[in-house]
Amino acid sequence: MILRPAATADIDALVALEASFPAEDRFDRRTWRRLLSGHAATLVAAAPEAPDQLLGAAVMLYRRGLALARLYSITVAPAARGKGVARALMAACEADATARGARAVRLEVRSSNSSAIRLYEAGGYRVIATLESYYPDGEAALRMEKCLNAPSNGAP
Template sequence: MIRAAGLSDVDALTALEQDAFGPDAWSREQVAAEVAGASRHVVVAARDDVVTGYASLLATGDTADVARIAVVPGQRRTGVGRRLLSALLGESERRGVERVLLEVASDNHAAIGLYEAGGFVAIATRPHYYRSGADAVVMERRSVPRRDG
């Protein structure tokens, strides 16, 4: 089940951050600010009331950024990430966003494959972007303009 994140999810999301991102993980305060942010859209994947993943979108104007997608290790490659990404893309369409951006570690081939399957294309590289020294691949997905009438 995908649902909106609430402040009651912050501890679980912070633990998931540590598991998924290690030294690049957000602090509890950063996660709480993300969940509470007005320009943010944060969703949680849950199974039997246990958080199995989460995703965050920052939308301003006609551009949005996928800030995070994280899935617990035991639930990876089960469709959780795809459902989370789909929820973010649906929200970006509801907000009239024309362009969605994200950064992903160049050695995270599973995530790159997920994003490519979701319509993203690589547009740039940011060398040594992550604390680990990995490069970031900047990816973009453009929405098809809506035609009224």
């Protein structure tokens, strides 16, 4: 599997990855363009034999001066689920966050998304809050967080 930063040439493939999502959970082309040009890191996974066909993608959000990164989205193509793509993307996002000096990664996940919750828990995330009516359809979210071993930048 190849993991690399997403490029604007990937926008059609990124939109296609989310085709099976509920409409309110999908990013449109404009949002993808904004994510690819702002304070975000978008990583994609592809098979070496088909580098233009994405197996998955992950979006990390960063704010200047904040030692907390936000795992905003992980998407895996239906045919690639269960093959370690999400786990690899999550690890790459955590490495990116650590390299940027983040001390923790936080995320929100639908309370009904048991497979994602299991993935995050297995990766060391813990539930820190339940957010009632978080999503536009009224579903609750679990807020989860993982502490990272970020460099101390010389601090004791």
